[in-house]
Amino acid sequence: MASRWSISSLKSLMNVLPFRKIKSMKSSCGIWGFALLLLMCTSRNADTLTVTGGQSDSALFAADGSLPAITEVSKVLPLEKIKLPPGFVIEVYAEVDNARSLALSPSGTLFVGNRNGDKVYAVRDEDNDNKADKKWIIASGLNMPNGVAFKDGDLFVAEVSRVWRFKNIEANLGKNPKPVLVTNAYPDKTHHGWKYIAFGPDGKLYIPVGAPCNICESDEIFATITRINPDGTGREIVARGVRNTVGFTWHPVTRQLWFTDNGRDMMGDDLPPCELNFAARDGLHFGYPYCHGGTIKDPEFGHKQPCSSFVQPVQNLGPHVAPLGLKFYTGTLFPEQYRNQIFIAEHGSWNRSKKIGYRITLVRIDDRNRSLGYEVFASGWLDDATQKVWGRPVDVLVMPDGAMLVSDDHANVIYRISYRP
Numbered sequence: 163m164a165s166r167w168s169i170s171s172l173k174s175l176m177n178v179l180p181f182r183k184i185k186s187m188k189s190s191c192g193i194w195g196f197a198l199l200l201l202m203c204t205s206r207n208a209d210t211l212t213v214t215g216g217q218s219d220s221a222l223f224a225a226d227g228s229l230p231a232i233t234e235v236s237k238v239l240p241l242e243k244i245k246l247p248p249g250f251v252i253e254v255y256a257e258v259d260n261a262r263s264l265a266l267s268p269s270g271t272l273f274v275g276n277r278n279g280d281k282v283y284a285v286r287d288e289d290n291d292n293k294a295d296k297k298w299i300i301a302s303g304l305n306m307p308n309g310v311a312f313k314d315g316d317l318f319v320a321e322v323s324r325v326w327r328f329k330n331i332e333a334n335l336g337k338n339p340k341p342v343l344v345t346n347a348y349p350d351k352t353h354h355g356w357k358y359i360a361f362g363p364d365g366k367l368y369i370p371v372g373a374p375c376n377i378c379e380s381d382e383i384f385a386t387i388t389r390i391n392p393d394g395t396g397r398e399i400v401a402r403g404v405r406n407t408v409g410f411t412w413h414p415v416t417r418q419l420w421f422t423d424n425g426r427d428m429m430g431d432d433l434p435p436c437e438l439n440f441a442a443r444d445g446l447h448f449g450y451p452y453c454h455g456g457t458i459k460d461p462e463f464g465h466k467q468p469c470s471s472f473v474q475p476v477q478n479l480g481p482h483v484a485p486l487g488l489k490f491y492t493g494t495l496f497p498e499q500y501r502n503q504i505f506i507a508e509h510g511s512w513n514r515s516k517k518i519g520y521r522i523t524l525v526r527i528d529d530r531n532r533s534l535g536y537e538v539f540a541s542g543w544l545d546d547a548t549q550k551v552w553g554r555p556v557d558v559l560v561m562p563d564g565a566m567l568v569s570d571d572h573a574n575v576i577y578r579i580s581y582r583p
């Protein structure tokens with residue numbers, strides 16, 4: 163039986179212990195280390211999930227198990243620094259710690275994953291004023307639960323190696339819902355192990371497996387996009403040679419798969435580009451680790467296969483911009499020129515001497531899936547002059563009213579971008 167003592171419980175305990183005290187306990191680190199190891203083994207090896215929503219533990223929670231979705235905390239964010247095209251407005255939609263991937267139910271419940279955190283959240287705008295009012299913790303103690311997807315009333319959550327299904331989730335938001343295991347058959351490597359997940363037009367759940375390294379050849383399952391049936395059966399590899407995609411979507415008309423890919427590191431500030439890719443069919447190879455950006459031979463592996471044997475990106479993005487979530491704009495609120503064009507959340511570089519990314523970009527495409535250009539749509543989370551960063555976009559989602567939500571795992575909020583000329 164899995165212990166009530168989940169990783170999150172231990173983290174909470176560590177948070178309340180005074181830092182000085184932890185330092186003074188250094189001599190007993192062996193015992194703490196062993197205890198930590200034991201706890202990790204207990205909660206990771208058992209395919210049961212310790213759900214510690216904790217709704218009954220605190221006076222902070224309302225009777226329905228919810229927390230306020232917006233507090234004073236986000237009011238200090240310098241939203242006036244965000245540059246948008248004329249007529250666009252950005253506001254805070256909800257506060258969510260380490261807000262990562264987004265998934266929306268047809269009735270308007272927004273589910274939000276974590277990467278550095280261990281939780282999955284739900285938020286709702288109950289009075290339709292375009293700001294969320296209520297927030298629920300769906301689960302705690304998960305291992306990088308970055309991926310969330312919604313289908314037929316059920317919430318799917320991806321950890322590094324496992325996928326869980328929370329049945330009939332909207333009737334159980336504040337009730338510590340118990341999930342069922344969909345699969346535990348994915349590798350447990352944490353390097354590029356956090357997952358974006360989404361249901362395709364074929365009703366299957368798409369799950370990427372990032373390369374377990376910066377640059378390497380590896381077992382067949384790595385550097386791929388896979389898909390499974392909603393019950394976990396029937397795993398297939400859909401695309402190969404994909405280093406680390408943390409965002410994919412389907413064209414609203416052609417229903418074909420589009421995805422971002424994060425380029426390798428340690429080839430300098432300006433190489434290679436990150437990528438926007440389009441998969442015309444299943445079974446294609448997109449180049450990694452042999453070829454980057456369509457034409458750049460990898461210094462170590464490039465001699466093995468020529469760039470001409472791989473699918474080229476539709477658009478090379480900035481080097482190290484870290485493109486994550488992307489969506490076609492399918493609403494009607496934004497001007498006509500944005501319809502069916504691609505918005506990309508660029509999380510921002512981590513090892514470039516001058517930072518790049520930290521913005522929302524737009525790639526315009528024609529009806530033959532060719533890029534017509536790559537431009538900045540929203541910027542200002544990075545101050546170029548001081549190199550200071552106050553926010554990092556992760557995922558984008560088009561709401562039924564045509565507004566666009568953007569998650570930010572650094573400022574711990576979800577923004578709503580609307581058009582009010």
Ligand SMILES: [Ca+2]
Binds near residue numbers: 289290293295
């Ligand atoms: Ca509201």
Ligand SMILES: [Ca+2]
Binds near residue numbers: 403455
């Ligand atoms: Ca590629």
